Amino acid sequence: MRSLDQIERNIEKIQVPAWGWVVAVEGVVPWLVVDSSGRPVEPIQRYLRDFLAQGNRPGSVRSYAYDLLRWWRWLRTVGVEWDKATSAEVRDLVLWLRQASKPRSSPRTSSAATAGTVNPITRKRYLGDQYEPTTIRHSNAVLRAFYEFWVEIGEGPLASPVPLQRMRGRRPNAHHNPMEPYRAEGRLRYNPKVPKRRPRALTDERWNGLFGAMRWHRDRAILAMGISNAARASELLGLRGNRHRLG
Incomplete structure (x- = not known):
């Protein structure tokens, strides 16, 4: 297996095709990811079933399904199986998201003039055509949770491809309680920083x-x-x- 620094992709030229969909279904799990033939993607289906059983809302299931669909599209584009993915694929997806434009079913019309700008009255920022740092952070969190599920049940990769930031100055779990399980510490390595925004207020x-x-x-x-x-x-x-x- 090649090391992380040996995997180089021309991120700017990668085009991710529209493969698969997120569909609403009747049943225990209200949302599924299906492939181009309309068949459920089994690893995602099993994970979403467990995710819903943990008490999460249907809206969260839908949100996670879209992030996992994007991940599946990315893996198909770079030619890597889901259980063979490494941190290089996560890193390159983050780099791609930082410079890619969100897909749209139709071009902007009246909203084109305000995209990415700030409303002068509410001081709320209109969504732009690029992926927001919060979107990328959510994607990383979803992938981390997805692979932790498969690592835990022993049917996926041996380790999660979504790494944590290297700890500096202290040892992870240095003050661990021996009566409790070990927990991962630190932020996700490829999480972009979210700019601090001043609170919005009326004049x-x-x-x-x-x-x-x-x-x-x-x-x-x-x-x-x-x-x-x-x-x-x-x-x-x-x-x-x-x-x-x-x-």
């Missing part, structure tokens, strides 16, 4: 405008209470009125 002018637009004192009181208690925007937007008549 005083916009806050006064929002507060003044309320028609009822009740609504102003609810908004003021939510802000004073540091409620999330999603919590405030999810409030629904329920009027009761007093007897």
